[in-house]
Amino acid sequence: MRTAYFDCQTGASGNMILGALLDARLELKALKAELAKLPVRGYCLKVSKVRKAGIAGTYLDVEVTGRHQERRLANILALIRRSALGSEIKDTASEVFRRLARAEARAHGTTAEKVHFHEVGAVDCLVDVVGSVAGLKLLGIERIQVSPLNLGRGTIQCAHGTLPVPAPGTSYLLKGIPVYQDELQGELVTPTGAAILTTIAKGFGPLPRMKVSAIGYGAGTLDLPRPNLLRVLIGETGRGVFEADRVVLLETNLDDLNPQFYDHVMDLLFKRGALDVFLIPIQMKKNRPGVKLSVLSKAEHEEVMTNCLLEETSTLGVRRQEMERVCLSRVTRVVQTPFGKIPVKVATTGGRVLNYAPEYEACRRVAVKTGIPLKRIYEEAKASFLKEFKRSRLW
Numbered sequence: 165m166r167t168a169y170f171d172c173q174t175g176a177s178g179n180m181i182l183g184a185l186l187d188a189r190l191e192l193k194a195l196k197a198e199l200a201k202l203p204v205r206g207y208c209l210k211v212s213k214v215r216k217a218g219i220a221g222t223y224l225d226v227e228v229t230g231r232h233q234e235r236r237l238a239n240i241l242a243l244i245r246r247s248a249l250g251s252e253i254k255d256t257a258s259e260v261f262r263r264l265a266r267a268e269a270r271a272h273g274t275t276a277e278k279v280h281f282h283e284v285g286a287v288d289c290l291v292d293v294v295g296s297v298a299g300l301k302l303l304g305i306e307r308i309q310v311s312p313l314n315l316g317r318g319t320i321q322c323a324h325g326t327l328p329v330p331a332p333g334t335s336y337l338l339k340g341i342p343v344y345q346d347e348l349q350g351e352l353v354t355p356t357g358a359a360i361l362t363t364i365a366k367g368f369g370p371l372p373r374m375k376v377s378a379i380g381y382g383a384g385t386l387d388l389p390r391p392n393l394l395r396v397l398i399g400e401t402g403r404g405v406f407e408a409d410r411v412v413l414l415e416t417n418l419d420d421l422n423p424q425f426y427d428h429v430m431d432l433l434f435k436r437g438a439l440d441v442f443l444i445p446i447q448m449k450k451n452r453p454g455v456k457l458s459v460l461s462k463a464e465h466e467e468v469m470t471n472c473l474l475e476e477t478s479t480l481g482v483r484r485q486e487m488e489r490v491c492l493s494r495v496t497r498v499v500q501t502p503f504g505k506i507p508v509k510v511a512t513t514g515g516r517v518l519n520y521a522p523e524y525e526a527c528r529r530v531a532v533k534t535g536i537p538l539k540r541i542y543e544e545a546k547a548s549f550l551k552e553f554k555r556s557r558l559w
Contacts, residue, residue, distance in 0.1 A: 167307045168300060169371055170361060171395040175314050175352025178292025179224045180382035180394040181360055185299040186211060187222035188380025188396050198298040199291060201248035206230040207287050214383045219391040221381030226288045235286040237265040237276055243290070249298065256297045256364065263337060264289075264359040271332035289356050296360050303398065309372060310365045312342035316352030334358045340464055342368050350386050369410040369463045373488075374399040411439060411489045412466045416479040417446060419454035429457070429476045436472060437465040460489075492518055499548040503530045506545040510553070520549055 170176065170184070186192060192211060199209075210225040235243075240261050244254050265276035272279075281289060300308065315330045315338075322331070329351050330338070337358040376399040384392040430441045440460040448454040457477065461469045466484070473482050492511035499508055506526050511519040522545035531538040 165306045165401050166304050167309060167372065167374060167399060167401040168303070168305045169374065169397045170308070170310045170365075171371070171397065172311050172313045172353070172361075174348065174384060174388060174390070174392045174394070175316055175354075176357035176361055176394050177354040177384060178289065178296065178356035178360060179226065180384050181296045181357060181396075182292055182299060183211075183222040183224040183382030184380040184394045184396040185296065185303065185382070186224065186380070187382060188303070188378045188398055190299045190303055190380075194302050195295060195299055198249065198253075198302065199295055202290065202294060203243055203246055204287060204290060207291060209291070216383050216393050217388070217391040219381065219393055221383040221391075221393045223383040226291045228287050235281045237261060237279060237281075240281060240286065240290065244294070249294070250301070253294070253297050253301055257294045260293045260297070260359050260363045261289075263363055264333070264355060267336040267359070268333040268355065270336050292356050293360060297364070300364070305398070307366050307401070308361075308364045309367045309369070310361050311370070312344055312368060313338065313353050313358075313361075314348065315343050315345050316348050316350045317345050318349045318351075320351045330358075331355060337362055340467070342463055348388055348390075350388070352384075352386075367409060367462065367464070370486075371397065372401050372409060374401045409489055409491075410463060411487060412461050412463050412469075413485045413487055414459040414461060414466070414469055414473065415456060415483045415485075416473055416477065416481065417448060417454055417456050418477060418479060419448045419452045421455070421478045425477070426455070426457075429472070432472055432476060433459055433469060436468050437461065438469060496523075497549065497553060499545060499552050501541070501544045501548045503534060503536065503541055503544065506530070506541070506548075508545060508549045510549075517553070520546070522546060522549075 170181070186195070192209070196209065207226055207228045210227050212223050214221060214223045241258050244258050247254065262276065265279045268279045269276045318329050319326050320329055320331060330353055331351065333355045334353055337355065338353070341362055374397065376397050378398040380396045381393040382396070384394070386392050426443065433441045438459050438461055442458050444456040444458065446454050446456050457473070459469050459473070470482050473479060492513050495510050495512070496507050497510055498505050507523045509521050509523060510517055522542050527538055527541045527545060530536070530541050
């Protein structure tokens, strides 16, 4: 799978994202052709090679000329809708603006419909958002992953006065996303950068296993003690071998929880996004029998999972461990059986089927409804799968 990984050690902004893509071999001519599909004029792209603390990168500046009207969310969405852009680019760019408007509205106590995209800023933002979404499409990117975001620290001056870093709108956009601060001063993550990355990213965390084919550096405006560059690494992940991602294992030992509560806790954890939940019998201090409750979760769901364990069990603390998970690609196929349609989970690698299994709950519903033994329905679904989807080199 062609993947782009954004390494945000000095934050991210709209023009840094676009600059990084251009530096990673996105053709400027092709980008301009896509942007020309927007019914917006009176700007030009200034692309230059710069050095930040000794490292070369690409700096993109959207130079706005002439007069531009103030735009609200409805105006922005109408512009995108009327454009000749592809439907996928339209949908993604529109969602970026909706999320940006909702975050700014919440920060300033108004509604998304009333948020102003001020004159020059509206054009700049349009180019950054649409350009980034279109650029990823032009580069053939199928999946986007992002590192934890360095927010910077201190204060910024804006139309609303002096505000803390990150800006309030940015804070709402980054809810549930791994972030941090170090010694760097200034606004490192802008609202536009946050809106783009949190909309397009499929995951946040360390660099996945990847065969890198291109690297790009998008330069920021600030001069910092270290290179103010957003790095993008582009390459292949999980095709022909296995898929790999990062997960968090949360664990706690319990010896005083009412056993009747475990079912309720497990159900809550799964509903809130847990990848897996399991119980292991253990022998605890003072020779008391206990249970180790383990939860496997995506990094972005860690806080939700931890809160659930602390609120719903008798534990006083939760252990955490980051780890890499290697897994097969999974799809669901629906097969026709003598008892109706039943979904089958299929695990593959490199185009080969390695495992397959009918959906238990679907088979069970048919068994309850018809009175036919569950095992017969299950076997019929497996046979139907083998008939409809021929396997190559199973196992």
